[in-house]
Amino acid sequence: MPELPEVETIKRQLESQILGSEIVGIVVNDSRCFVAGRKGVEGEVIKEILRVGKYLFVRFSSGRGLQIHLKMTGRVVVEQETQNMEYAEAKHTRVVITLRDKRRIFYWDTRMFGYIKVLENVETEHEALKKKLGPEPWDITDIDLLRKFKRTGRAVKEVILDQNVLAGVGNIYANDGLWLAGMNPRRIAKSLKPKEVARLRKSLCKVLERGLATGGASDNSYVNAYGEKGSYQDEFLTYRRAGEPCKKCGKLVERIVVGGRGTWVCGKCQK
DNA sequence: ATCAGCCCCTGCTAGC
DNA sequence: TGCTAGCAGGGGCTGA
Numbered sequence: 506m507p508e509l510p511e512v513e514t515i516k517r518q519l520e521s522q523i524l525g526s527e528i529v530g531i532v533v534n535d536s537r538c539f540v541a542g543r544k545g546v547e548g549e550v551i552k553e554i555l556r557v558g559k560y561l562f563v564r565f566s567s568g569r570g571l572q573i574h575l576k577m578t579g580r581v582v583v584e585q586e587t588q589n590m591e592y593a594e595a596k597h598t599r600v601v602i603t604l605r606d607k608r609r610i611f612y613w614d615t616r617m618f619g620y621i622k623v624l625e626n627v628e629t630e631h632e633a634l635k636k637k638l639g640p641e642p643w644d645i646t647d648i649d650l651l652r653k654f655k656r657t658g659r660a661v662k663e664v665i666l667d668q669n670v671l672a673g674v675g676n677i678y679a680n681d682g683l684w685l686a687g688m689n690p691r692r693i694a695k696s697l698k699p700k701e702v703a704r705l706r707k708s709l710c711k712v713l714e715r716g717l718a719t720g721g722a723s724d725n726s727y728v729n730a731y732g733e734k735g736s737y738q739d740e741f742l743t744y745r746r747a748g749e750p751c752k753k754c755g756k757l758v759e760r761i762v763v764g765g766r767g768t769w770v771c772g773k774c775q776k
Numbered sequence: 777a778t779c780a781g782c783c784c785c786t787g788c789t790a791g792c
Numbered sequence: 793t794g795c796t797a798g799c800a801g802g803g804g805c806t807g808a
Contacts, residue, residue, distance in 0.1 A: 506801070537785090559802080576802055578786085597786095616785045618802065657778075668803075675802075725800095765781090766801070 507575040508559060509641065509673030510716030511727050511735065515581055516556045518730035519563070522583045523604065526551050530603035538599035538614060541623035546571070546602075555631055558638050558672030562627050570627035573612075578726040579619030584609040589732045615726065638672040643710050645671070647703040654694040654702055661697065662690035663764035665709065674709060677722050680769050681742040682709035689775045690763045712742070743769040 507515070527550045533539045549565040556562070561573040561581070573581060582589050585608075592598050592611035600612035600621055612621055624630050639645070639653070653670050654661070664670050665679050674682070683690050686708035688701065697705070721727055721735030724745060728734055742752060747760040751771035761768050 508802095574802085576784095577800080614785095615787070616801085618785065659779075663779095666802090 506577045506675055506677070506725060507579065507721070507727050508675035508678055508716070509713055510678070510737070511721035511729075512556055512559050512561055512575065512673075513717060514721050514735065515730045516554050516561060519554045519561075519581070519583070522730060523551050523563075523608075523610065524554070526608075527605040528602055529605050532601040532603075533599070534601070535599040535617065538612060538617055538620050539622075540620055542625070544569075544623070544625075546623060555627070557631065557634050558641070558668055559675065560634060562624075562631050564627040564631075568626055568628065570624050572622040572624050572627075572630060574619050575614070576616070576618035576620075578615045580611070580613040580726070580728055580732075581730055582611045582613060582728065582732045583730050584611070585731065592732070638668050639670045641673050642671055642706055642713060645706070647699065647706055650706050651697070651699055651702045654697055657694050659694055660690060660763050661688065661692045661694045661705070662766075662768060664694045665705070666764070666766070671709075673713070676766055677724075677737075677741070677744045678709065678712045678716060680744040681712040684743040684769075684771065684775060685712060687774050687776065690761075690768050690770060715740070743771065745769065 528546050531546055549567060549569060551563055552566045553564040555564060559574065563571040582592055584590060592613055595613060597615045598611050598613045602610040654664060657664055662679055662683060665674050686705040688705055716722060716737045719735055719737040720729060722737035723734035724738035743758050746758045746769055749758055751758055751774055753774045754771065756771055756773045758769050758771055761770060
């Protein structure tokens with residue numbers, strides 16, 4: 506599922522691919538994935554790509570734009586000279602945006618949790634979302650994160666997955682970050698010592714950076730804006746590694762459920 | 777303010 | 793072999 510590194514990868518690729526392009530047409534195959542008022546997007550020129558947490562914004566010169574969330578299985582793929590044309594015919598292609606130069610941008614999504622929403626004022630909505638969501642792990646001090654942890658009795662894994670506490674962390678990087686920090690996901694957040702919070706924050710930054718460096722995790726359905734897979738799935742630390750040896754101590758990784766989410770832990774290394 | 781529980785949706789898998 | 797029930801999960805919403 507696209508988390509911060511995956512969405513950031515797409516953002517950077519869109520920046521190099523579609524800035525300055527004019528939208529000349531749009532086809533919506535499933536209206537559940539496309540939320541819009543009466544005004545269309547034909548004639549709009551793409552000016553800027555923004556990201557907050559797992560949200561993507563495409564700002565037009567007019568100030569209007571798109572908000573995109575890929576949720577579980579969403580893909581944004583830009584047609585290339587000789588690639589990705591198959592998306593035009595694909596069963597799960599929900600929206601097709603055509604640019605002046607004839608390239609098409611495909612919004613593909615099997616489960617349709619994700620969406621594209623037309624916004625009348627991207628700047629306003631972007632600012633509002635930034636205010637609502639927590640900071641990204643590298644944009645918060647250890648002290649401030651500790652303060653957030655101190656006021657909740659929830660399990661630490663639930664807390665770091667809460668987008669209003671930290672933005673951009675999803676199940677993959679939460680699992681791996683907790684393992685790297687040697688921390689049990691069930692630890693009650695308010696019980697963490699300052700040193701533990703610092704270690705966890707650092708570990709989260711580290712796995713997110715690694716995710717970005719490897720082009721993201723494609724264990725499930727994720728591909729980047731060129732339609733290519735990332736390779737972070739080849740180096741998962743604990744995520745989806747039930748029954749395989751812990752990379753530190755060799756004890757078998759077990760799968761538990763925390764806050765309703767699949768969670769993979771080493772019973773020896775994560776206290 | 778915090779937080780548990782439900783819902784959205786489709787493809788895959790376990791179990792019969 | 794073929795069916796179905798259950799599961800996966802990000803985040804919005806509701807109500808306690």
